[in-house]
Amino acid sequence: MISLAGRDILHAWGKFIFTGIGLGLLIGVTLTMAGVYRGMVDDGKVLLDNSNADLWVVQKDTLGPYAESSSIPDDLWRSILTLPGVAETANATYLTMQVGKGDKDVRAMVVGITPGAPGTPGWPPQLIAGRQITRGHYEAVVDITTDFQLGDVLKIRRNHYTVVGLTRRMVSSSGDPIVFIPIKDAQEAQFLKDNDAILMQRRRTEANSTFNRPGVPGLLDAVIASHTSNRFVNTVLVRIHPEFAPDEVAELIRRWKRLTVYDRAQMEEILVGKLIATSAKQIGMFLVILAIVCGAIVAFIIYTLTMDKIREIAVLKLIGTSNRTIVSMILQQSLVLGVIGFVVGKITATFAAPMFPKYVLLVLVDSIAGFFSILAICVLSSIVAIRMALKIDPAEAIGG
Amino acid sequence: MADKGILIKSLSKRYGGGETAVLALKDVNMRVSPGEVVGLIGPSGSGKSTLLKCLGAVIDPTTGSMVLGEEVIFDNEWKVRDLRALRRDKIGFVFQAPYLIPFLDVTDNVALLPMLAGVSNSEARKRALTLLTALDVQHRAKAMPAQLSGGEQQRVAIARGLVNHPPVILADEPTAPLDSVRAMTVIRILNDMAKRFDTAVIVVTHDEKIIPTFKRIYHIRDGVTYEEAGEGRPLH
Numbered sequence: 059m060i061s062l063a064g065r066d067i068l069h070a071w072g073k074f075i076f077t078g079i080g081l082g083l084l085i086g087v088t089l090t091m092a093g094v095y096r097g098m099v100d101d102g103k104v105l106l107d108n109s110n111a112d113l114w115v116v117q118k119d120t121l122g123p124y125a126e127s128s129s130i131p132d133d134l135w136r137s138i139l140t141l142p143g144v145a146e147t148a149n150a151t152y153l154t155m156q157v158g159k160g161d162k163d164v165r166a167m168v169v170g171i172t173p174g175a176p177g178t179p180g181w182p183p184q185l186i187a188g189r190q191i192t193r194g195h196y197e198a199v200v201d202i203t204t205d206f207q208l209g210d211v212l213k214i215r216r217n218h219y220t221v222v223g224l225t226r227r228m229v230s231s232s233g234d235p236i237v238f239i240p241i242k243d244a245q246e247a248q249f250l251k252d253n254d255a256i257l258m259q260r261r262r263t264e265a266n267s268t269f270n271r272p273g274v275p276g277l278l279d280a281v282i283a284s285h286t287s288n289r290f291v292n293t294v295l296v297r298i299h300p301e302f303a304p305d306e307v308a309e310l311i312r313r314w315k316r317l318t319v320y321d322r323a324q325m326e327e328i329l330v331g332k333l334i335a336t337s338a339k340q341i342g343m344f345l346v347i348l349a350i351v352c353g354a355i356v357a358f359i360i361y362t363l364t365m366d367k368i369r370e371i372a373v374l375k376l377i378g379t380s381n382r383t384i385v386s387m388i389l390q391q392s393l394v395l396g397v398i399g400f401v402v403g404k405i406t407a408t409f410a411a412p413m414f415p416k417y418v419l420l421v422l423v424d425s426i427a428g429f430f431s432i433l434a435i436c437v438l439s440s441i442v443a444i445r446m447a448l449k450i451d452p453a454e455a456i457g458g
Numbered sequence: 459m460a461d462k463g464i465l466i467k468s469l470s471k472r473y474g475g476g477e478t479a480v481l482a483l484k485d486v487n488m489r490v491s492p493g494e495v496v497g498l499i500g501p502s503g504s505g506k507s508t509l510l511k512c513l514g515a516v517i518d519p520t521t522g523s524m525v526l527g528e529e530v531i532f533d534n535e536w537k538v539r540d541l542r543a544l545r546r547d548k549i550g551f552v553f554q555a556p557y558l559i560p561f562l563d564v565t566d567n568v569a570l571l572p573m574l575a576g577v578s579n580s581e582a583r584k585r586a587l588t589l590l591t592a593l594d595v596q597h598r599a600k601a602m603p604a605q606l607s608g609g610e611q612q613r614v615a616i617a618r619g620l621v622n623h624p625p626v627i628l629a630d631e632p633t634a635p636l637d638s639v640r641a642m643t644v645i646r647i648l649n650d651m652a653k654r655f656d657t658a659v660i661v662v663t664h665d666e667k668i669i670p671t672f673k674r675i676y677h678i679r680d681g682v683t684y685e686e687a688g689e690g691r692p693l694h
């Protein structure tokens with residue numbers, strides 16, 4: 059037996075190719091949308107991976123430091139370090155803001171890292187150019203997607219920083235590139251008040267007779283100093299000894315320090331399950347719409363192709379072709395359309411993904427799921443055409 | 459008689475029921491022997507197409523009987539289970555328009571029928587080529603239907619009607635779109651093939667040019683058939 063579907067496709071190949079390409083572009087968009095979601099999840103994961111921490115200690119009852127703001131005293135790390143099982147602790151601050159260079163600026167997440175050696179929690183794990191931050195002030199390591207170069211001078215709030223190192227794939231959970239600076243500078247950037255505010259505060263404090271007592275000369279200065287110093291960070295990153303279980307150590311910190319502690323899995327749940335949940339739903343909605351549009355296109359094309367063949371189908375039935383053969387002819391054509399569409403879509407997505415401003419991660423599982431969804435959509439979309447074909451009366455071939 | 463060929467006795471067909479019922483066939487009696495070509499003529503609305511559809515097993519007759527070869531295929535009800543296979547193996551169709559499958563080449567248009575019956579592709583194509591040669595269109599065997607002239611298409615359609623060597627061929631106005639020379643050619647081919655493959659051929663026609671060629675003619679009026687001797691003019 060010859061393949062009726064195959065012959066028809068060869069005969070009307072132009073129609074199939076062009077429809078397939080159209081469908082393919084749509085499938086490309088769909089795969090890319092899925093890739094955008096995967097990219098967001100991956101952004102969250104690399105952020106966690108790169109921070110080289112087992113536990114995140116944050117302000118009590120907050121989802122900090124990435125999903126909510128959290129501030130904890132910057133000397134807490136010392137006492138956490140004394141707890142059993144804790145190998146290393148490091149303060150860190152995170153603040154997403156505009157980072158300027160000349161008259162341009164880039165949206166970036168400014169990460170404050172404690173002085174130390176490479177491998178300290180919070181530090182960029184590896185550089186692709188330059189060196190790590192070695193001085194306590196005014197140096198920066200930036201992700202290459204900021205487009206900053208080694209030696210560039212950046213402006214963050216009132217201070218200027220020289221780019222000494224470049225790194226890659228260091229992004230925030232919303233895909234903004236990371237700029238690493240020393241933690242003292244970062245604390246200032248986050249908590250520092252401007253000069254006018256400091257002056258106002260000083261005047262108000264001076265006017266308060268409780269603080270400004272003639273008999274206690276040092277008190278006023280001490281109070282003012284405590285106002286203007288920046289003794290807070292967003293989180294303490296904790297690395298634990300391998301022989302200890304993260305949740306045991308986390309429980310210790312919770313109990314003794316009355317702080318909220320997240321382990322890696324919980325942090326991932328916050329980033330993936332909460333922070334990007336709305337975006338994920340948005341993308342899911344798009345995927346549903348795109349699937350419906352793909353289905354509508356396939357249904358329409360297969361329906362018209364079948365409509366065009368009513369007479370031939372009547373003749374085929376009259377000369378003894380079984381319904382099964384006719385149904386499989388329509389199904390095969392629809393599946394071929396789906397396969398052409400998928401191949402075109404996969405190629406489009408692969409070439410388009412790197413051009414997107416945010417990370418688009420095409421994973422094999424999505425491609426496979428996409429492939430089978432498309433086949434399923436094609437089968438469903440041919441139902442209308444199949445029903446029509448089954449209703450065609452072989453008597454029509456004989457006519458009136 | 460009742461040896462081979464087709465025998466139809468008191469066939470009737472009613473469309474619909476109740477007040478709107480139409481008795482399209484009232485009393486149809488026909489006998490066509492193997493190798494014979496008979497004409498079926500009648501005015502519009504007399505029941506020609508209805509009769510062809512009954513014979514072609516695409517609609518159900520109401521009462522009567524039909525015998526094909528030695529097999530009773532209808533006796534107030536269908537006696538064969540698989541009408542599709544009946545159409546495929548026992549009945550050849552030739553239409554007014556050739557109705558070739560546009561996406562198959564000439565050979566496969568003809569070979570499709572034996573393929574549907576389970577014959578291997580190569581064997582089916584061999585059979586098709588034999589018939590195409592007999593009908594003198596073998597040089598167009600690889601062409602697509604759209605590339606053929608009307609007469610060539612009609613010959614391919616006849617080849618398709620004959621390829622499974624059915625005992626009966628039903629031809630519905632097979633010469634309508636053709637000029638008189640080509641019309642005569644088609645009738646000659648049908649006669650030749652009828653003799654060669656022992657096929658009973660029924661030709662429904664209005665065509666004045668070909669009516670004198672039949673030896674026997676069935677007239678149908680208001681669903682009733684009347685047999686009549688034709689001129690049986692020799693074919694040249």
Ligand SMILES: Nc1ncnc2c1ncn2[C@@H]1O[C@H](COP(=O)(O)OP(=O)(O)OP(=O)(O)O)[C@@H](O)[C@H]1O
Binds near residue numbers: 481501502507508509
């Ligand atoms: N499906 C149907 N339902 C009801 N009545 C029908 C149907 N088909 C045909 N008829 C009626 O049956 C009668 C015979 O019709 P038929 O089509 O067999 O005529 P015909 O001889 O082929 O005519 P023509 O030469 O015009 O094609 C007509 O009165 C017609 O209206």
Ligand SMILES: [Mg+2]
Binds near residue numbers: 457506507
């Ligand atoms: Mg008619």
